Amino acid sequence: MLHTTPRRTPPCPCPEGSAIVSDPSSVIDDLREESEEVDRLVAGLGPGEWGLATPAAGWSVAHQVGHLAWTDRSALLAVTDAAGFQGLVEQALAAPHTFVDEGAEEYARLAPAELLARWREGRAALEKGLRSAPPGTRFPWYGPPMSAASMATARLMETWAHGLDIADAIGVPRPPTDRLRHVAWLGVRTRDFAYGAHGLTPPADPFRVELVAPGGERWAYGPAGAPQRVTGPALDFCLLVTQRAHRADLALTAEGPDADRWLDVAQAFAGPPGGGRPPKGEAEDGPGRPPKGETGDGPGRTP
Template sequence: MSDPTPVFDDLRDESDELDRLVAELSPGQWALPTPAPNWTVAHQIAHLAWTDHSALLAVTDADAFRGLVEKALAAAETFVDEGAETGARLPSAELLARWRQGRAELDRALRASRPGARFPWYGPPMSAASMATGRIMETWAHGQDVADTLGVVRAPTDRLKHVVRIGVRARDFAFGAHGLPAPAEEFRVEILGPSGDTWTYGPEDAPQRVTGPALDFCLLVTQRAHRADLAVRAEGPDADRWLDIAQAFAGPPGGGRSPKGDAE
């Protein structure tokens, strides 16, 4: 079993990078609308704080987490937005402090977890490393919404490998979420990382392929940009269809983003 510590470190670093973006914002900037409909900067951070708390309960109190799942099932269409709305109503300093405290508690709980343990989640049970990987993906994606709102261009890091991996592994889920049968064969996926390494998945001789830079692939699978604006390419009809529907997140298909030309 590999040491999960580097994954926990990457989650800490990804969160710290976003923290630096919002730490000095004025109350007016916390209220700025982000690309996510009806969500301000405060909603984005409140959602992360809420999900970190959910993850903490999953790791430390399975019974309490089951209560959250029951609430989610009872209000599937509104549960996520309600969690974000509750936190977004807090004064910005209180929300920031709550997010910081929650992610610190989650970090300690993940690092203290028993090797090989699996924890309940809204989907299949997860290991501590998988839980941290999912939190990296969400932190990066919602951080992208904040960065776009503030006009900040973030330098991509090799932490994107976690997001890429989730996106690749979620291929069949994306097809199923759209009511489509999953392709029978694996795709070859070749992603160029920020440091120049190529991250590869699937058989080298697979006839259907997806290639592109890590940042663009992550923007695609988190639905933070339209594929028309990204340098991600597909060979083969199923691979091409995947790029239209890819998602790295659980739940129903998202609305995605419109091509930049549509906003002009």
């Protein structure tokens, strides 16, 4: 689930009128809120409900929470023990296509109460580590080092995406919030990585991305006059870059061949290209159904 193809760094994709985040407090706050919302989804589940199947083939609710706990543990080690984290990198390199599933399975075997307790303890420790990190610190990851803000953004992206899988499994809707701005930012930021993950050369010029936020305001990235453009609801864009929905089911519009190609390959998560989700109405075991571990379940690396 690792991908280390070198890629260019695109221009700042921050929304118009905003600046690059130097103080990670706001995204860490949002990560805590996102985690607490997912926590409320599972806290009252009965033992049998933890075994419900989720849209990620082969993964139950327990696997989804287990994956979050496992990745939080990895992130905590990166933040507090760089040498120890190197051992995890070596394990990943030794089994790049299975180590994510193995991590989720390790936690999914725990009793639900213990699994939930471990996730809570791990994410609290990670939050403490990120908040106490000296400004400018960069932590090792399964790719380029990450700042505290980037680490928190990656964790929020995964928490939101896996929380959607859990909500689907238990039949509970999850209304979008403005916390999606972090996922959208990451989706834009990883444009060149997505091209590289598919063996494609990234376009030389930045795109314009204009998204309608859950509250109705506009989130815009890139030069206003860029000929290659993507527009649509922010929720749909976030579903696309986390591979939680098929492009055919989303109200996203691409102008220009490069932008159109991007929407076919976009991914904001680490690792090789996932199989994605099939279009609505397609058989669960039909073409396009991804194997487990290939639905955005990577460690959430950001460039």
